[in-house]
Amino acid sequence: MTPSPTATGYAHREVTKPPNWHGLVVWDVMLNAVTTGVFLVAAVGDLARPTAFAPVAAWAYPLALAVLLADLVCLVLDLGNPLRFHHMLRVFKPSSPMSLGVWCLTAYSLPLTGLAACALFGWRTEWLHPALLVVALPFSFGSAAYKGVLFSTTAQPGWRDARWLGAYHVTSALAIGAGVLWALAEWLGASEAAGLLRWATAGLILLGVYPAVRFAVEFRASRVVMVVVTVLSFVLPLVLVATPQAAWVAAVALLVGGYVARSALVHRPHRS
Amino acid sequence: MPGLGATLGRGAATTYQQDLANADCLLVMGSNMAEAHPVGFRWPLKAKENGATLIHVDPRFSRTSALCDVFVPIRAGTDIAFLGGLIRHVIEHDKWFREFVLAYTNAAVIVDEGFRDTEELGGLFSGFDPTDRTYDPQAGHWNYAGANGKTQHKDEGNPGTHGYGHMGGGEQHPQPQKDPTLRHPNCVFQILKRHFARYTPEAVAGVCGCSPEQVVRVAELLAANSGRERTSTIVYAVGWTHHTTGVQIIRAAGILQLLLGNMGRPGGGIMAMRGHSSIQGSTDVATLYDLLPGYLPQPTTDDAHSTLRGYLDKETLSTGYWANMPAFVVSLLKAWYGAAATPENEFGFGWIPRVDGDHSHLVTTDRMARGEMTGYFVFGQNPAGGGMNAGMQRAGLRALDWLVVADWFETETATFWKNDPTGPPPRDVKTEVFFIPAAGSPEKEGTLVNTQRLLQWHNQALDPPGDCRSDAWFVYQLGRRLKELYADSADPRDWPIQALTWDYDRRHPHTLPDRTASRIHDEPDTLRILQEMNGRTADGRLLQTFGELKDDGSTACGCWIYSGVTPEPGRNRANERDRTPGNPVEPNWGFAWPLNRRVMYNRASADPDGKPWSERKKLIWWDEAEQRWTGPDVPDFEPTKPPTYRPPAGATGMAAIAGDTPFIMKTDGLGWLYAAKGVKDGPLPAHYEPIESPVGNSLHPRQPDNPTVRTFPGPLNPLAAAPTADFPVVATTFRLTEHYLSGPMSRFNSWLNELMPEMFVECGPELAAEVGFANGDWVTVRTPRAGIVCRALVTSRIKPLRVDGRAVHQVGLPFHWAFAGETVGGNANDLTSIVADVNVSMHEAKVFAVRVEKGPAGGPGLLPTKRPVAWPTREPTPGTPPAAQPEGGYAHGG
């Protein structure tokens, strides 16, 4: 440590200590958005327009599961003592967004596994599929909802003032999910679903503008991050909505934009 | 401690630490009590809570200053000027305690008219001999007028015979001529008044660098808090002693407290805060070259000392308690030589080596560096790191044939041959080094004597690890081996070692407190050593008091002042830990010498008639009905001597001490405002500049520094003597709470190192701006002896002072770092010099002249000799489940 130029006292220092959350947590937040976004949009589609969405859903659930598993690996590895991951299930504590989140993720993972298995092995039963979907939906939604609140319910600079962080995260997750599914649908040639997802993506991006602006203001995000995220998460995908061939570009832009925003989010206390 | 000894009779703190809470005002000066003695400082803080005023006068604004009501910054080394200003204010404005001063001090005594003061001789007292730079008190007519009992000899002014100064102060007539009106021009009071007239607030401010108002304010606060109803205490430490004028600084404090009537009373006195766990004890027992145990003067090569009779005739004071000295000396000889000590051989008196000059540590270092020494034993001390001019100390160690170091860790003294960054490579160092691993204090038993003269026994809790042994074990076994080696000698020079009584074997198996047997069987029985110091009669009965000692060889006593600590078999009062509700002196917690008196001179807490000066400040009083002195403390007076007692003409011993004179160790029973004897650089304190000072002496321009100081010129010890532009900054050294001395007991300890990990110099922003460095930069501090690299801690707590019409910068250097340990760094003691005051051969570590330079950028480039160890141990606590393991040891389960 280099000594300070004078005996500076304490008044101009940040009182709080940043948690030891770094790259893995950025990936966790990102993967959380992807798995929940992909699942939620796919599930709504699957329920609303089963025929149109069947080919997309067959890929979406295994994808959501894979991303969820990667997310869980990030979460476990980020613990100070990963061998104690199961301690998370020791209590159910709704006052703690993390506890709520852990239980939601766990509860979401079980039907999702079933759905993924059905998709992979081609089991399609009349009652099981919608039942699993209905069970998984609220938990997946909870998994998306808790994440932002977890960050805003802290004493950390940036996070503690971000009243719209949760709303940003969840709308962003849905937009990302829609975008990814759109690209997937285009790739699979499921044109009906692709058409629907195109509009859903645009709608969800527009819905996310308000929370994103509020969040950016409260969070006092850096100018570079704001420009990058505005371009990647909003302007570019909206421009590309009219261009089905460029669906994958829009999806990648949404993913990268979401990653940049989340990286800025996670590292904010360490900058203070 | 001649400063206190010559003034009051005993060279030790006059009171106990808890008594500080009873003070109405405390002047902390020459002490950074909150940092150096944090637990002791709880008592001044209690006083503050009760409404007392705390004053700190110091070169630096320290953690002590932070808690005080008043802080006065002064230039290091100007304490006498400041105290002189207080004394002058008290006298000039009639703020002194008249009844106390008239009855209990020598204010009224008429001094020989031949005496000349510094006022008349340009900064010198009469009797100065410029050829050997000493005073001859006899030739200088320092004595009281008229008959003076025994005459003093010329040696009194020379260094090397210190007995008088520590205790009693020397002989003066028990009933001197007095002028109770204090008008006689040669009475002590008038001499005092004239002597300090020069110390006006303005003159003092000009020397010290404070404001005149601050001098007046402190004087007023002390005066307002002294008298019948109120008392003030002065607290000092090595900030006063480590000066070439240290003894006289303490004298000045004694004068002030006597004038204000603050002696022997609750919340009064002078509290000497000493540095080491048993530094008081090591002075008492006297591992000092010029003293025998109990402050008995070690005989010298003086012709009169060639026989016991001659020695006793010359050294025994005729009146006061010291008249019993023959009993103390003979009993000591009986303790040492046992049956071999007989009246025929003068109890072996001839076997005691005669002091033939100064053999104090600094002088010995000088001899060592000049190659005059063969070997050296170092027990729990670190001269290579903590000695004055430590570079010269290491040069001395390199010139030895052999060195024995007993310590816990590989200190600088143990590793000077391989780790000294300024020394030659090991292949060029001839010294043979024996490192004896020492037992820690929990691993041995024995007695420590704290700063308030309290003997406290510490019990052994467990066995030491490996081959670690107590220092007692080592000295005992070494003595046994030497006795074996000398057993067959017929040479008379070997008789003392043959005659020395040396049996401290344990008579019972050594059992530890957990009822297991000790692994070590040849540790000496420490209690038997303490009992030998306590003393016994010829038939082996333990003494209850030193009053029982005889000069005919029928008693043996190793250290008379400790008598009474083991008054009967199975009783060790040092190991008694009982509280006494309602008695503030806590007489049953440990044992205080002498005879468990907690406040010395406590006869002075009552007025001449024996009544307390006030209800608020009572301690000891005369009980008319019982016809004895009574009160919560043990009276420091003959218990049944009435206040009305007047000695008959020609009385000797204690019979010569009147019932209304409290200072029983003095031949006249009085506190000495004017010390005709016992202090070798003048009967009164005068301000002299430090040996190294950037300014001249504006109070005595013709006499810049103490005329009697001895220097040791040579290439290893150059001085920046004259006020010089090369070394314009005043430096002082200090102790941090987080470290201890030169570091052997703290720099091997990670919990302390992390609190203060690096050597630094504390300096003000003005100096930093002038030289061009910032907080945290590396700087070099230089004296003519050495330059050390350390961090700059730039702080507004240090301010330049206006002295002599210009700004003088001061810097503070903690003296805790050197080159061995988990943390290493520049050594402040490499900067200090070897000089010696005439009274006690004291150096001047607390003030010297330096230059501060920028850089080098990379720091000192020193590597620690030990890797930091985060945990003392990671072993789980034995026999303890996870739920009770220490939380941070991370040994708990789950």
Next chain:
Amino acid sequence: MFSLPMSNRPQPFSPQTSDKASRLRGATVTASVCPYCAVGCGQLIYTKGGRLIDIEGDPRSPINEGTLCPKGANAFQLAVNPHRVTQVLYRAPYSAKWEPKPLAWAVDTIARRVKAARDAELSAGGKAVKSFGTLGGATLDIEENYLMKKLFTGGLGVLPVENQARI
């Protein structure tokens, strides 16, 4: 006013937490004195199974009433310390390293060095021994100081016997 869940419901204690206790249970306590400065604080030393497990202030002491300073609080680490040397180390002249040696060898060799130095000096006509001396004692017990003064001054006739204390 805000309202928060105060979690009054039973807290999820682990069995280990329920068993929480201090490690001083069943320990042996010994009264001692702090080895650092001259304030003379009372300390209590706790041992268990022959090992030092804790040192803290003695609440009975009228001087410190159980309190300690950082150094006093560090007394445990002073004693339980991996840097402590636990065997005799010997460095031969001009050697670059320590050699471990037995205790008895050290006492015997040092005694011979002492005797040689003393005999040489007194044989050369010295009245007292000044060629070697001792230093130290202010951190030692008075019994140790006494033995040093007695042996070196009273037994061997050595003059330079000194310690940290000057006045």
Next chain:
Amino acid sequence: MAAEFDVTARGSPAADPPPGILGKVMRHLLHPFRRGTPPQPQPATGFYTDTSVCIGCKACEVACKQWNQLPADGFAFTGNSYDNTGALSAESWRHVKFVEQFDVLRSLRERVPGNGGGTSEPLAERAEHSPADGRLSLDVIPPPADRWLMMSDVCKHCAAAPCQHACPTGAIVYNEFGNVYIQPDICNGCAYCIAACPFGVITRSHFDGHAHKCTLCYDRQKDGLVPACAKACPTASIQFGPVAELRERAAKRVDELKQRGHAAAHLYGNQRTEAYSELHSFYLLLDRPAVYGLPDDPVNPWVHMRGDYLRTVAFGLAGLLLTLAVFLLAGRPA
């Protein structure tokens, strides 16, 4: 006899015999799900830290390390007065802070108010310290203008502790003394408590990856012993006891100090505020909390949680409905 002696007579709970490998795995897996018997609630205890008598000796820091056998965590010269500990952490549960306020009144006059420039900005009340008429009074000595403030910081043991709310494993509990305790056998190092603490008390240890902080010497309290720091503190700057008693004592002390001219003396954490609960470890301060590195107005993050959830769920549902609407309405043959 003091508790220091009584405790040794108490028997230690027996240690379990060491299990085999399979047993170890099973114990590891099942341990978090086993519950201890909840102890009987006791009157709440806490610390009252009176900074006006702190001498900055750091005895509390070392006594804490000694009792809890905490590791030294690095030797760093900070240059920030005498504070080389730097911060509270998993290894340092007590932290003595030093604030040098010198020439502040002078520099205050020279400075444009509010331009920062130093961390030691005093309260405006500081100017009131010197008697109005400027006379020197021997009876009441005004507090000196130059100050070196010292304060021993520690976990605040909040009555409603954000770290406890945050903890997803239930490792952080209120024990029977109302202290906030991290169960070391439960914590898995998720670090949420670190993020939640507005005082920056908790960090994760480099050594075991778990969060650690002051336990208020839970183990000592269990045996009637005073916490190590409070016991060691030579000047009673750190006092331990039932919180109700401490608050009374502290209030008296503030009055006393105000009478002596310390106009800014006040208690921190003595009462709950709009946004934060009372602290069971509270302080007597002589200046603004921020000067000591304490948040002037701490906010419990949970104050916002409900609203944050509401916004999140509202927008999430809006998104789902929007999606549903698109899927149901768009592209469907009329």
